[in-house]
Amino acid sequence: MQAEKVADYITKWLKDYLGPSHSKGFVVGVSGGIDSALVSTLCARTGAPTLVIEMPIHQSSAEVQRSQAHINWLTSKFPNVTGAKVDLTEAFETFQKTVKSNEINEVNSYSDVAFANMRSRLRMVNLYYFASLKGYLVAGTGNKVEDFGVGFFTKYGDGGVDISPIADLLKSEVRAVADVLGVSQEIIKAPPTDGLFGDTRTDEDQIGASYDELEWAMNHLDLSQEQQGGVTFTDRQKKVLEIYNQRHAANLHKMVEIPRCIIPLELKAKQA
Numbered sequence: 001m002q003a004e005k006v007a008d009y010i011t012k013w014l015k016d017y018l019g020p021s022h023s024k025g026f027v028v029g030v031s032g033g034i035d036s037a038l039v040s041t042l043c044a045r046t047g048a049p050t051l052v053i054e055m056p057i058h059q060s061s062a063e064v065q066r067s068q069a070h071i072n073w074l075t076s077k078f079p080n081v082t083g084a085k086v087d088l089t090e091a092f093e094t095f096q097k098t099v100k101s102n103e104i105n106e107v108n109s110y111s112d113v114a115f116a117n118m119r120s121r122l123r124m125v126n127l128y129y130f131a132s133l134k135g136y137l138v139a140g141t142g143n144k145v146e147d148f149g150v151g152f153f154t155k156y157g158d159g160g161v162d163i164s165p166i167a168d169l170l171k172s173e174v175r176a177v178a179d180v181l182g183v184s185q186e187i188i189k190a191p192p193t194d195g196l197f198g199d200t201r202t203d204e205d206q207i208g209a210s211y212d213e214l215e216w217a218m219n220h221l222d223l224s225q226e227q228q229g230g231v232t233f234t235d236r237q238k239k240v241l242e243i244y245n246q247r248h249a250a251n252l253h254k255m256v257e258i259p260r261c262i263i264p265l266e267l268k269a270k271q272a
């Protein structure tokens, strides 16, 4: 991949989209991870006002330190960037207490994920608050493997955005573009994590496969039936394909349009 050219292509795409959009700039949430570091840098490069917000909720000190260092780097390099921190810990705890106190609340194996995704959704609410206030667009940080491969994102959380600049980049491509733009090696090398559980678990711990493996599966399944045929897999590759296919199927609802119930015309017509 020609990383510099891809970086310029996306930067121009963002500018071209912003022009007629009736919006004045971009807002991006940064986590200390590579996807949000890249998107915030791409938005900064447009020259348009860009608000970059870190939104800790019981975050690990490594994540906080990386996001602060990234915001400092961006604001020193790009005069159009404003950095901010909105600590959502208290909002999250209040929300958590509110739902827990309801009698229909139950504790089961999904409770942890429900609360993890609540963190992501609170961040979306915060980003849209500032987007409305300033007339900005919310720039999404999902990459192709997360968004269209395994569906590893929160519907209406990190998936609730106005534009998706890196949704066609595989994780290795995200790394390559981030690298040419000067994103810190600390961020590029950090183990990917959604950071939604208040501990140090990585995405690989949650998914059971690394992004390189998932990317391999996505590329393999992209091949035509003919090209796919005749390949013998190692046991690990079989396992990775199984993980990929299972996640893709379970999360397909995040990748398609919301199903609408279309009423047949004869039912809409007045009764004869």
Ligand SMILES: NC(=O)CC[C@H](N)C(=O)O
Binding pocket: 113, 116, 117, 120, 151, 152, 153, 154, 157, 158, 194, 196
């Ligand atoms: N980035 C995220 O939001 C993590 C994924 C989310 N926990 C899921 O349900 O798939």
